[in-house]
Amino acid sequence: MNVEGHVYVNDNLRTLIYEEINAYKTNKSSTFLPAVVQIANVSTLPGIVKASIALPDVHAGYGFAIGNVAAFDMSNEKAVVSPGGVGFDINCGVRLLRTNLFYDDIKNKQEELAQLMFNHIPVGVGSQGVIICNQEYLDDALCSGMDWCVKEGYSWVEDKANCEDNGRSLYADSNCVSIRAKKRGITQMGTLGAGNHYAEIQIVDEIYDKKSAKLMGIEKKNQVCVMIHSGSRGLGHQIATDALIDMEKSMKKYKINVIDKQLACTPIHSKEGQNYLKAMGAACNFAWINRSSMTFLARQAFSKCFNQSPDDLDMHVIYDVSHNIAKIEDHIVNGKLKKLLVHRKGSTRAFPPFHPLIPLDYQYCGQPILIGGTMGTYSYVLTGTEKAMDVSIGSTCH
DNA sequence: ATGTCC
Numbered sequence: 001m002n003v004e005g006h007v008y009v010n011d012n013l014r015t016l017i018y019e020e021i022n023a024y025k026t027n028k029s030s031t032f033l034p035a036v037v038q039i040a041n042v043s044t045l046p047g048i049v050k051a052s053i054a055l056p057d058v059h060a061g062y063g064f065a066i067g068n069v070a071a072f073d074m075s076n077e078k079a080v081v082s083p084g085g086v087g088f089d090i091n092c093g094v095r096l097l098r099t100n101l102f103y104d105d106i107k108n109k110q111e112e113l114a115q116l117m118f119n120h121i122p123v124g125v126g127s128q129g130v131i132i133c134n135q136e137y138l139d140d141a142l143c144s145g146m147d148w149c150v151k152e153g154y155s156w157v158e159d160k161a162n163c164e165d166n167g168r169s170l171y172a173d174s175n176c177v178s179i180r181a182k183k184r185g186i187t188q189m190g191t192l193g194a195g196n197h198y199a200e201i202q203i204v205d206e207i208y209d210k211k212s213a214k215l216m217g218i219e220k221k222n223q224v225c226v227m228i229h230s231g232s233r234g235l236g237h238q239i240a241t242d243a244l245i246d247m248e249k250s251m252k253k254y255k256i257n258v259i260d261k262q263l264a265c266t267p268i269h270s271k272e273g274q275n276y277l278k279a280m281g282a283a284c285n286f287a288w289i290n291r292s293s294m295t296f297l298a299r300q301a302f303s304k305c306f307n308q309s310p311d312d313l314d315m316h317v318i319y320d321v322s323h324n325i326a327k328i329e330d331h332i333v334n335g336k337l338k339k340l341l342v343h344r345k346g347s348t349r350a351f352p353p354f355h356p357l358i359p360l361d362y363q364y365c366g367q368p369i370l371i372g373g374t375m376g377t378y379s380y381v382l383t384g385t386e387k388a389m390d391v392s393i394g395s396t397c398h
Numbered sequence: 399a400t401g402t403c404c
Binding site for chain 2: 061062087088089092125126184193194195196197231232233234236237238240241324
């Protein structure tokens with residue numbers, strides 16, 4: 001190990017991760033190594049600084065554990081970037097919209113509202129979108145992120161201000177995205193996907209910080225919000241797949257040995273590393289466009305249900321934050337300001353998600369301020385695997 | 399997570 005592994009868990013979670021290790025000892029045919037072993041393996045990668053960090057949602061994933069945060073020193077020419085540290089669903093993230101409605105306003109219209117959401121937002125594996133997009137449009141979109149959405153009239157200008165990186169990756173270059181990835185993405189703009197992805201109508205259950213809540217337009221309990229959890233669909237998946245194949249080759253070229261084949265990586269400053277970051281940036285832009293497109297569709301659904309404009313319903317974006325991304329950031333490491341490539345895979349992050357003066361170990365912990373410990377109380381859930389009318393009570397965690 | 403294998 002080049003650095004320590006830091007694991008943030010409570011007693012219950014610690015029991016779970018020990019159980020995972022014991023289960024692996026009796027059955028080693030599992031696709032993934034136990035999460036704690038993955039945390040340790042990541043600590044052996046070239047150029048890692050400070051620690052391989054596991055946040056409370058830690059569980060086994062491809063190469064890196066989900067919940068793993070790992071930062072690499074940009075001034076170290078051997079420091080690496082690894083697609084496994086970002087994940088297959090590049091820039092998967094959550095977005096919260098507010099409304100000026102309260103539970104009493106929707107309690108007799110819940111089925112109608114859920115059905116309207118379901119009718120507007122395509123869901124499921126292989127689902128295709130209604131947002132008009134051709135090849136030329138797609139290249140522009142992949143380079144421009146939410147600026148493209150504003151230009152096309154899908155986003156409000158102010159949406160960008162409440163979105164991580166203003167909804168636009170500086171690394172994006174559509175020339176680094178394969179034809180195949182573009183082909184998969186071109187029909188999927190404004191689609192939810194499957195698995196743990198959802199578009200959910202939520203009721204504010206408790207306000208923990210009145211001042212912050214007021215700033216975000218949340219005034220009192222029972223206010224109606226919409227949360228959208230989705231990512232870069234087939235486009236991001238293909239970019240990750242392409243990069244893993246490319247890096248398997250580049251590891252021979254740069255003579256990099258890794259402890260686990262799933263930790264395929266390449267020097268950040270290599271041609272292959274730069275190509276991945278540019279393609280990853282394009283996938284990030286696609287995911288922001290995707291969530292923005294579904295914001296557009298959710299606004300339409302609400303507008304139809306209540307016969308008011310989305311503006312009259314005050315349907316602003318409160319925040320949009322990624323949990324599958326690698327970014328170049330300035331951080332203080334052992335008292336010195338350093339430029340780092342930070343891999344974040346999984347983990348709900350605090351809002352605002354990043355501040356250079358907050359130690360690396362702490363700034364990724366915590367839930368969004370408004371939501372507290374759970375992410376939905378009386379919510380209608382729309383996912384690719386659930387029916388439109390399923391009601392989720394309690395926490396919907398990702 | 400994913401046209402759940404090109």
